[in-house]
Amino acid sequence: MTDNALPLRVATQREVATKPRVKRHRTKWLSTAIGILLLCIMLFPVYWMINISLQPAGPAIEAAWFPIHAQLNGYVQAFHDQAGNLVTSLLIALGSVVISLVIATPAAYALAQFKVKGVGIVLFGILISQMIPGIVVANALYAAYNDLHLLNSIPGLILADSTAGIPFAILIMRAFMLNIPTSIIEAAKVDGAGNFRAFRSIVLPISFNALITAGLFTFLFTWSDFLFALTLTTTQNVQPITLGIYQYIGTFTADWSTVMAAAVMASIPAIVLLLAAQKFIAAGATGGAVK
Amino acid sequence: MFLVPAAVYLILFFGYPVVKNIIMSFQAYTTTTFYTGVAPWVGIQNYVHVITSQIFGTALLNTALFTIGSIVAQFVLGLAFALFFRRNFPLSGLLRSLLLLPWLLPLIVSSAVWKWILDQDSGVLNQFLHGFGLGSVPWLTSTSVALITVIGVNVWIGIPFNTTILYGGLQDIPPELYEAASLDGATGWKAFTNVTWPLLRPVVSVTLVLGVVYTIKVLDIILGLTNGGPANSTQTIATQSYELSFKQFDFGQGAALSNILIVISALFAIVYLRLNRKAVDD
Known part of the structure; x- marks a missing residue:
């Protein structure tokens, strides 16, 4: 002891x-x-979505807590019903990414680097645009699209859906481009590059990560759009996946495994973005060519 | 030159709709207009119709309850999450990014999932309550519960956004201030009221204003969960405006109602920003 x-x-x-x-x-x-x-x-609702999507379809009063008897029947049925709608959503989202980046990138550059009149007005306009309810835009566009034959068309939806992507893309890319030192753009101009040349060969490569970030988010906004899909289509010819799901849940359905399988398929871009954008958001924040 | 495409787009897809909506709100703009091309001028008749209709009071009250309820709960829970994640424990970064998922999912997907979770007979929530010997709650089918349920789902969607913005704001507060405060004996709640809250105020304003502006126009979630029902108990100004334009095809009245929504939203933003600037100046 x-x-x-x-x-x-x-x-x-x-x-x-x-x-x-x-x-x-x-x-x-x-x-x-x-x-x-x-x-x-x-995240329980997300788990529940996946769980139900794997359950056998049937009149089960109480769903199992775990997909022990996992089946892919829901996915087979959902894919059969919604494959065309998934393609439509993909086309609209990709189109909107292209349009948004083409329109937003030069604007972001000008708003970040030029000292011209109108910068304040455009920025103010972008901020105000966030306050305008989508239903206002839809209301007016329905009438205009009717005259222009843009109802039930993919280009029509691409343009309308970009109302979410373009302001966001301008703001996020401008924030990034504010950090590009004016000196490297000036240096390029001394070497004889015009504004456009400097933009294309200096600004675009440096801002690559910001472009990716803006593009990913634009894709997601458009992919998720429901309001314009609902209001600017009147037939089933052009129907994004969000509208497909809405019609599933609008009618009484006993087959929830199919609905949830479609919901899982519609969630894939969000899950991919969550894994991929992590890196791009970080890269966008720390990027910069000149120390 | 570089600004031209963006300016043209903003004018066509934001400027034009707003102006067009104002004009439409003074016209008898219905399906007939699409065939004849004529929309007779009716003055303020659309506004009178919309405001004196029985549903206007309900929709206005629901919009207020939905917006205030969502914002308060989202903000408080978002701030709690942000303060919690600031502790920088192992895996906090990973957990914080996974938390974004509800915000990134398409709203209609969230609506579909929740609609099934909340189903009165076979939903998992009531199944869970049965386990505790509690009875079924008609989450989405009772006129007295549906609005609260819809607010709850909207809060679930909004928490990640609030957490992310507020967490960013918390990260910008210099740690030295907390050290100085603790020397003066201010820790815990005192540190929160004396250091965190005053320095977080600008971020709080942005979060709340954006929150109101986004929440007041929410449509997807309500249409997905209840379609405004049962018996208009979850009908808001936004959903009623959709109903008027795209179900009853009275675009004039729909436009009038959505203009009222813009005015409310703008008034709120102006008043709030004014008050806030005054508070900061003082």
Whole structure:
């Protein structure tokens, strides 16, 4: 017993020294546990969507908590119904990305680097545009599209859907381009490059990550659009996936595994963006050619 | 030169619709107009119709409740999440980015999933409540519960956005200030009221103004979950405007109602920003 006395005291001393760190360490992992729990609650609907999409279709009153008897029947049926709509959504989203970047990139550059009149007005206009409800735009466009024969057309939806992408793309790319040092653009101009040349060979390559970020978000906004799909189409010829899902849930359905399978398919871009954009958002924030 | 395409687009797809909407709101603009090309001028008749209709009061009240309820809950929970994630525990970065998922999903997908979760007979939420011996709640089919349910779903969608913006604001507060405050004995709640809140105020304003401006015009979630029902109990000005234009094909009245929505939204933004500037100046 007495032999142990000395080491015991040393141990107590060490314990005094390390206790706060151990404690802090423990509270940190406790926070992680709480964080995971909160996230499980927040993401439960997403889990439930996937779970139901894998359940066999049928008159089950109580759905199983886990997809033990996983089946792909829901996906087969959803793909059969919605494949065309998925293609439509993809075409509209890609078209909107192209249009948005073509229109927004030069504007973002001008708003970030030129000291011309009108910059303030355009920026103010963009901010105000965020306040205009989509239903106002849809209301007026329906009449205009009717005259221009743009109802039920992919170009019509691309242009209308870009109302979400273009202002966002301008703002995010402008924020990035504000950080491009004027000196490297000036240097290019000294070497004889015009404004357009400097834009194409200096600004565009440097801003690549900002363009990717803007493009990804534009894709997602357009892919998710429901209001314009609902109001600017009157037939089933042009029907994005969001409208397909709305029609699924509008009519009484007992076959929820198919509805959820379609919902999962419509969620794929969001999940991909969440994994991919992480990198691009970080890169966009830290990018810059001249230190 | 570089600005021209963007300016043209903004004029065509934001400027033109607003002007056109104002003109339409003074016209008898219906399906007949599309055949005859004639939309007779009716003065303020559309506005009178819309405001005196029985549903206007309900829609206005629902819009207010939906907006205020959503914003308050989203903001408080978003701030709590942001403060929690600031602790920088292991995996906090990963968890924070996964939290964005509800915000990134198409709204109609969220509506579909929640509609099934909340289904009275077979939904998992009631199934869960049964496990505790509780009865079924008619989440989306009762006139007294549906609005609260719809607000709840909208809060779920809005939390990630609020968390992200507020977390960014918290990161910009210099840690030295907390050290200085703790020397003066201000920790915990005191540090929050004396350091965090005053410095976070500008970000709070942006979050709230954007929140109101986006929430007041929400359409997808309500149409997906309840279509404005049961018995108009979740009908807002935005959904009613859609109803008038695209279900009843009375574009004049739809335009009048959506113009009222713009005015409310603009008034709110102006008043709020004024008050806030005054508070900061003082």
